[in-house]
Amino acid sequence: MLSSAIYEIALILGGHRKDNKFWEHTLTSVARDLGVVDASVVCVDSSRQWRHWTDVWHNAAFRSLFQSGVRIVTAPFRRLRAKPHE
Secondary structure, eight states: OOOOOHHHHHHHIIIHHHHHHHHHHHHHHHHHHHTTTOOOOOSSSSOOGGGGGGGGGOOOOHHHHHHHHHHHHHHHHHHHHHHHOO
């Protein structure tokens, strides 16, 4: 289950297609190795669980972006506090 709003939006904007192609290729390879010849796609849960939108904080991309933004915003203040080189 994806609980991150960022992942949900990315999937809506084309990620589902890429994700499906990835898994289709992966599972086809496994099936070929095991001798299975039939496959079908089944949607298990089509609902979005936006009540978990706060889990976005656990998203690594979001945290990196947030930390980069904080560093950019605080850079002038950190320069002012830095001791001058002699």
